[in-house]
Amino acid sequence: MKIISISALLLASSVSMAADYKIDPAHSGVIFKVGHLGVSTTPGRFNEFEGNFSLADDGKSGSATLTIKADSVDTNHEARDKHLRSPDFLDVKQFPSLTFNSTKFDGKTLSGDLTLHGVTKPVSFDVNKIGEGKDPWGGYRAGFEAKTVIQRSDFGITYFIPGVTDRTEIEVYVEGIRQ
Template identity: 80%
Template sequence: MKYTVISTLALASSIAMAADYKIDPAHSAVTFEVGHLGVSTTPGRFNEFEGDFSYSDDEKSGQANFVIKTDSIDTNHEARDKHLRSPDFLNVKQFPTLTFKSTAFDGETLTGDLTLHGITKTVSFDVDKIGEGKDPWGGYRAGFEASTEINRSDFGVTYFIPGVTDKTAINVYVEGIRQ
């Protein structure tokens, strides 16, 4: 009984120390890179997304959730973006969002369920904390960078492999405002 009470108090204490942050999309970005024809790398980004995250004071636990609008894909080339929105790639009419919901965070690696093109797979991001502190408007902010690589074929997006590489690098730059 004594052990249960101590464990419950420790859990409650760690939950109370977690701070909740809402993503500031004006100071955040979700980008990707794919190879093209074996001669170059094509970068892109998603312009519309939202999410939240939290982490404990000791930065050893936390969570993150993101929802990305797939039709906001932007590679700085209108014809290519239109093709990327088509059923050949993202099929944005059938799959209007890409989501990530974390399942574990150990301070360096964020693991969770990535749903892309209607398929959910476990993905792990390497995470670096950039900083945190008060902002000039009376709020408090924290920023992180996270990166991973996926094979798009794992999510059923197989068009034009290997002309456009299967391996896709994903980088997330997040600034959150404590709520």
């Protein structure tokens, strides 16, 4: 009986445990940047999103999901936002959400499938862990920044290229609350 207990203990100690986190949207953000007419960069963001992630204790594996409401696009310009919601760009009536589902995380790179405008393509984010620790309310939090670049034409969004660049930078800032 003692041998089984020791074996179970050794097995448990060799398996990296994972913690599950729910994204806190009040302390997170999804931002994009595109070039405009070759003279400037226009930033935007999505105001409504949800998701979760898990992270192994060693920080070298995990997973993440993110769902973004497409009609929450916000570039601080009402007319432009209305146009971005139209069939020329996001077509939010036909494609109400953008999703990301990870397939692999190695501690520095998060790879997965991004679905945008009804098209799913593999993408990889460069990830930087900001920190983790106890919060003042008795919980535990972890935060990350992730960046990638996509070509919007790969997702069927080709309107006004090159006036608005095909190259689109995406930055995700995430603070998660351990569940």
